[in-house]
Amino acid sequence: MPQVFKSIKIGVFIALVNFLIQGISFFVQNFIARNLGTENFGFFGILQTDYSIFCSIADFGMSTLILAYFGANATKGTLFKNVLQLRVFSVIVTAAIMAIFALGFRRNHPVFYGELILTFGLMFQHAFFDWYFICGKFWKKLFLSKLLHTISYSVVMGIALLYLKLDRIEHIALAMVLAALPAFFFGVTQALSFSIFKVTRRTFRFISLMLKSGVPYALSSFASFAYIPIGLYVADRFATSEFLGAYNYGNKIILLCSGIMVHFISSSLVTQHTFRDKFIHIRDILIFTGFIAACSSPLWAFPKQFLQLLFFAVDFSEATLALSGDILRVLSVALIFQAMRMSLISTLLKEKATWTYAILVSSSGAVNVAACVLAGMHLPNSYIPLFALTGDVLLNTILLGYFIRKGRIRW
DSSP: OOHHHHHHHHHHHHHHHHHHHHHHHHHHHHHHHHHHOHHHHHHHHHHHHHHHHHHHHHHTTHHHHHHHHTGGGGGSHHHHHHHHHHHHHHHHHHHHHHHHHHHHHSTTSTTHHHHHHHHHHHHTOTTTTHHHHHHTTOHHHHHHHHHHHHHHHHHHHHIIIIISOOOSHHHHHHHHHHHHHHHHHHHHHHHOOGGGGOOOHHHHHHHHHHHHHHHHHHHHHHHGGGSTTHHHHHHHHHSOHHHHHHHHHHHHHHHHHHHHHHHHHHHHHHHHTTOOOOSEEHHHHHHHHHHHHHHHHHHHHSHHHHHHHHTTTOOOOHHHHHHHHHHHHHHTHHHHHHHHHHHHHHHHHHTTOHHHHHHHHHHHHHHHHHHHHHHHHHSOGGGHHHHTTHHHHHHHHHHHHHHHHTTOEEO
């Protein structure tokens, strides 16, 4: 079986398992949007993006690093204990940083109290043990974890939104934290070891070494928020609250699809450990890009209809639907750019060219931030989504040039 088809097969499996919770989470967004209204739903998008950034800080590139360096060995013996200690340490430190950020930068923002509540959510993430299930190839346990979270999330958020009809950002944030607890404790029963409390000098050396090695992965992970999500922050700063809300509808759909795309990078890493071909094949890129383009075609072909389908509980005004449809059509192009560079990114990760990876992604992200901010300051709001694609165009161009220069491209 060609490498690209095996990557697609594994990626589809992991994506479908994760789609259990991602799909129900998106379903719940319908009723969050309905209860909050368009303007507050835009602010809620800011809260969720802040939370995603701090989740990224807590991870600090460790998930990718552990998969690339250790694989199944990360679930065994002393290495497992040290990895688990590392994960707990990073979450606690990041939760403290998030609380400080909320107090310092969100005090007068509508999301302030929600931000403080999600600080606790950071410590009880349902996906905290995903690295353990994936590295050990415990696919059934991964599935059970996602299924459990899907059920608990559906029940808790259903009661909160449909029965209690919560319509304040902080109350909805609290419900989300409570919904994550069952899956978190399932992971505790499967992966937590009391040896985690045995802290030795080796523990500190391991944490120090991993954090140092994880810097390029972390920078790259942080830089991902300088691409599509930066448009939401620019809209919050420079656009009207109505535009922010409309942007958040399209942004939610693209983030859902981008989250699925990440699993294909993991699947490509898994298959590259099996295949020893050092070349990157254009035909593989075209096949995968065509696959993603076909899957995402409704987003740019019928954006308004797709918005009405996915946000079925929302009573869109004609103006909001038209504006959000235009935003979704533009942002959907980012998925094709992501597909084009999937094999290029996974090759850099497999070959541990981490600093090259970090520099390319971060520099392109910095350009993207600058372009979006300038667009927000000097151009009509409608240009913000278009300029949010600047980093994707630049990154793909640089990556392709890099591998052409290395003589690694073949048909």
